[in-house]
Amino acid sequence: MTAIASAKRYDAVVLGAGHNGLIAACYMARAGLSVLVVERNPYIGGAAVSRQLYQDFTYSNCSYVCSLLRPEIMRTLELPLHGLQIIPYEGGCTMMRDGGHLALYDNHDALRREISRHSKRDAEAYDRFARDMLRQCRFIKPLLMRTPPDPTSFKPRDLMELLYLGQRFHRMGETRMYETLRFWTMSCADFLDEYFESDIVKAHLAGSSIIGTALGPRSPGTAYVLLHHYMGDIDDAVGAWGFARGGMGAVTNALAASFQASGGEIRCNAGAERVLTSGGRAVGVALADGTEVRAATIVSGLDVKRTFLGLVDRKDLPAEFHRQVENFKIRGSSGKLNIALDAVPSFPAIPEGAPCIRGDLHITDSIAMMERAYDDWKAGIWSQAPYVDMLIPSQIDPTMAPAGKHYMSVFVQYCPYELASGSWDDGKRQAFGETVIQAISRQSPDFRKLILHAEIRTPWDIENEVGLTEGNIFQGELTMDQLLFNRPVPGYAQYRSPIRGLYMCGSSTHPGGGVMGAPGANAAREILRDLRRDDLRLDGLH
Amino acid sequence: MSDAANRPPHFKQPLLTTPFHSRTRACSTVDQFVAWAGYTTVDVYTTVEQEYFAIRNACSVYDLTPMVKYRITGKDAENYLNRLVTRDVRRVKPGRVAYSVWCNDDGHLIDDGTIFRLETGEFLLCTAARQLDWLLDSAIGFDVAVEEVTESIAALSLQGPTSCAVLKALGLRGVERLRPFDIGRFVLGGADMTVSRTGFTGDLGYELWMTPADAVSVWDRLMIAGASSGIRPIGSQALDMARIEAGFIMPNIDFVPAEASVRIGRGRSPFELGLEWLVDLKKGHFNGRRALVAEQKRGAARRLVGLDIDGNKPALKALLYADKSCRREIGAISSALWSPTCKRNIALGLVDAPYFETGRQVWAEIYLCRELEWERRVARGVVVEKPFYAPARRKVTPAWDR
Incomplete structure (x- = not known):
């Protein structure tokens, strides 16, 4: 089957409309990049999602309470303005x-x-x-x-x-x-x-x-x-812990609104099938609907296993990295x-x-x-x-x-x-x-x-x-061997991957999960640094 | 006890009331209460000034019950306390009280408090903060029992020049012969009462210790006995004025207890707090001794001192500088008061070396809100000896009647 190339080129494509993906997308959009977020499900949110599955009841299906979400993120992305209340x-x-x-x-x-x-x-x-x-x-x-x-x-x-x-x-x-x-x-x-x-x-x-x-x-x-x-x-x-008013989906809904207000686009029912590479460099992403989206920067909010064992041609990865990802807990x-x-x-x-x-x-x-x-x-x-x-x-x-x-x-x-x-x-x-x-x-x-x-x-x-591998809520165990400069794997703790242009922004990266948002924000900072856009100062992101 | 059984659950009413509550509540006219160590207590009964002058001019009554109390008993009680605190507890004879501090391994204050030696092997330790786990950990290896008894002892503090006269009128025969830090036992209306010549005002005064069941009747008898001696209940604000005049320090005001501090570098040694007279480095080993020996050799880097500040505006929380232009910061004020008795503007402040030497001049940056407009004043201060106020009557035995 020949893929249909999407007409529009983006500066960056983010895989997964979970909170970290959306946060990274927000910061990139605010720095002036054209950003597309692709999501496999018909709804956004990842594991920060509110759903109505029975009458007028709203469920926080996955994550259910909020404490770790960094206040500097809520502030700089104006999430309260976009409806978030904790x-x-x-x-x-x-x-x-x-x-x-x-x-x-x-x-x-x-x-x-x-x-x-x-x-x-x-x-x-x-x-x-x-x-x-x-x-x-x-x-x-x-x-x-x-x-x-x-x-x-x-x-x-x-x-x-x-x-x-x-x-x-x-x-x-x-x-x-x-x-x-x-x-x-x-x-x-x-x-x-x-x-x-x-x-x-x-x-x-x-x-x-x-x-x-x-x-x-x-x-x-x-x-x-x-x-x-x-x-x-x-x-x-x-x-202290609290509730996001309207369920945990309120977090990602506010992020999506903030992202869209900065000109970002979100495409649902469009899961990533494969990260396209050329000469060891990411050049785009092939989606489940058969389309291909070209972008020089691909940011994966999926966990490290799903990203590198599922979306990437294994030949593009160093053996050591590959082995470490396979053994990631x-x-x-x-x-x-x-x-x-x-x-x-x-x-x-x-x-x-x-x-x-x-x-x-x-x-x-x-x-x-x-x-x-x-x-x-x-x-x-x-x-x-x-x-x-x-x-x-x-x-x-x-x-x-x-x-x-x-x-x-x-x-x-x-x-x-x-x-x-x-x-x-x-x-x-x-x-x-x-x-x-x-x-x-x-x-x-x-x-x-x-x-x-x-x-x-x-x-x-x-x-x-x-989409979380094995349903692990933190996208990887929070043990010392998988924290700080060892998260997700040694040598790749700075949100970059062996494939140039392919970044990680999910909770598999430092400092881990819990609807904190820090991985997404930190990843955006590294990406913008690589793109020499870090002159655009993001308040609260030092 | 039926009282404890009838009280509302803690999640509806977190603060306890003291056994004097029915009386203190009735005397409170301005409805100003404050939480103290888990109890609701009176901050101000009527006016702070009038209550203050009861301390310095007549006889004040202060409900001391919330003071945290630990009973320490056993064969090793003396050795245990001697290992815990900085003073030589062996020199505190039965029937005597000693003020002391205790430190962590870094030689930083955990708390200060009073040690009552009731019997050879029975002590009562009165402290500001709760610290049962520290006291129990320290007891490992000693044949000693440590029990928290705050709720089972009701206490009142009688302070002021007529306090002895009031107690005599109450019928405590021979109470005037108690020397400072003596403990006496009396019977009042068939009930046992322990009286110590102690207090937190630097004045003539006594503390009365009794079972909670006797509390109300003792209060009522006191009020009758003291009617002609100007007896008056006082709240915490008035007491705080007197304690600053006496140069006494308060945890969490003048220092942060070392074991409660979160930040690095907040611990304070007895030397830094001007309490070297409580430290006996020769008595044998005690907690923090090694660090204190080292610090003594090194010399303190800062010191809590008394300050006499120009003008009449209390230098509350003011930063201190070496120069009038406020370029070189050398410390900060923790307690400040215009002293109505000394007619001086006094303060306690932590000052860096070498500015803490007596007679040195420092500058305090004071902000005054004058009908919503802020005025900044830089007032000269001089390091002076404490206490600011120390009337002769506080030490004279037999105690004076007025």
Whole structure:
């Protein structure tokens, strides 16, 4: 078949209308480039998407809460002007098998009194824990919107960046340098043991260390995952999480509006089939609809495996790079239930009137139970007693469900991409959903009968719908071997690839996933530098 | 206790009330409360000035209950505290109180507080901040029990020239013979009460410690006993004025507790805070000693000092300069007050070497909002000795009646 060449040439084509792709596209369009974003699905959003699958209910199908999205991106791309509003929610709660609970509250005194119901010591140790998380946040935050230096390079820019990193590290002083190195490599369970004695306190806090991660709370490296969930902020409240009004699709819808206001074009139902190269250089992209679009700059928001093992002629890649991409850890470990509810379910463990019902709710009350859930995943079955991160955003955001009805987002850890019994099918998907509903029902007697509709998503579904390899929500595990100048693979952490003109801007790149947007912004900066357009200063992007 | 059982849940009412709340609430006319260490407490009852003068002219009553209290008991209690704090606790005899500070390994202040030696092997540690995990970690290897007892002890502070007279009128026989930092035990209407000659005002004064069940009746008796001696409840604002005159420091105002600080370089040593008199480097090993020995050798790079500032406008949060043209920044003011008793414009500020020497001149950059128009003033300040106010009556035993 001869491809039909698109009449129009673009300066750049971005693959995938997820948040990072759109952010990179926005910055390039603002720098004066003609930019086309191509999207495989009939709708934009990637994993930051709102969909109506049942009556007037809006689901945040994939990502469901927001904290990490960099404020400098929201500001420079004028996302509020284009409809984005982030509303913080307060705290959360873990319900215990014995009928008890632990809640987190924003008010410091309420929080201390709450924790002291379980341990007086832990109540006072919490301040030390929060302090150390803040200390680590202060170290890492300035690195998010910077391109990681290549430690093997002698280029002045890399040397300067390495110096910057080294100075920041050194300035912490001896004790904190040790602490930081340990922190980046240790397990979350070990880390929490240094502060707390109460299992419920540890279990509640450890949740953030396993979300989206194919590791257990006792696996080395999970302490960093905890930090990854803490380093965001809402209006400078560090560690706070919130809802995008209208669901997570509001993020990408605002980005799309901002992009279009800068003259950008988005084409849906137009997935990329192949990146076209000539002499080791990207020259365009062939789309599923049979058209070819010519552009000297191709920017992939897809994960590193999907990009280089799926869209590129392998002969164009160095063997070493190819091998590293194949071995990139991007394991599916999370499922998701999106549920339309007739009313807010009752949770007898939560006291009447406690505001934590509007926060994140959990049912895993010990580290051991969490680790056990991971053991199931390793054995190729979904967790029989899964960890859930469950929220009812419609209690805060009136746009998510009809009045009086509610939308519940249930993130489920762990769920394998490939089952020991073989591939996923409808029956297994239903059985997985049933396991989750049963687990929640143990804390909520009326939950099941309030369910009007439930969308059940396995890692396999997420891969097929969104495109994330194995359904990994971070586009690659957030472990030390895959962070900073090693993300996605050594030597290619600066958003460029072995193919000139082909760039990466997805969460497979530094600083990783979580609807942060930093990879997209950082990639745009590198692209514009290569195009010598970096004279156009982008405020907030230094 | 029924009171604790009946209280609204913490997520509806995060702040606790003290056992004196029914009384303090009733005395509050301006409805000005402030959160202090997890309790709602009175910031101002009527007017700050009148309350302040109760401290310096008559007898003030301050609800001290939220002060965080740890009971430390056991065979090794003395050794434990001696290892924890900078002072030599062995020299604090039973029935005595000592003010002290304690440091982390860097020799930076974790907190300051008072150590009450109730018995040979029983201490009460009163602190500003909660730090049970630090105290428990420090207890490893000692035969000692550390228990947080804040809620089980109600406390009032009586400060001012007629405070002893009020206590005598209350029927505490022999209370005048308590020396500064003495602890006495009394029985009042059948209830036990512990009285220490301590306070945070630099004046004659006492602190009363009792079980919460006795709190209201003690308050009521005090008000009757003190009626002719000018007794008056005071809020935190008035107390803050007196503590600045006395040259006392406040955590999170004049220093950031080292273990609570997030940023690098915020820790402060006892030397830097002008508290070297609390540091006994000869007593044997204690937490932070090594760093303090090194710092003593090196000399402090900065110091919290008393300042006498020209003019009458308090130099609140002012930056300090070496020169009137404000080119060379040498520090900042953390507490400032026009002192109604000293008739001086006083302040506490952290000043770089060598400007912290007594008698040195510094310049404070003060911003005044005068009916919405800002005026910048550069006022001369002189480094002076603390305390700014130290009446003889604070030390005299037997204590004076007025």
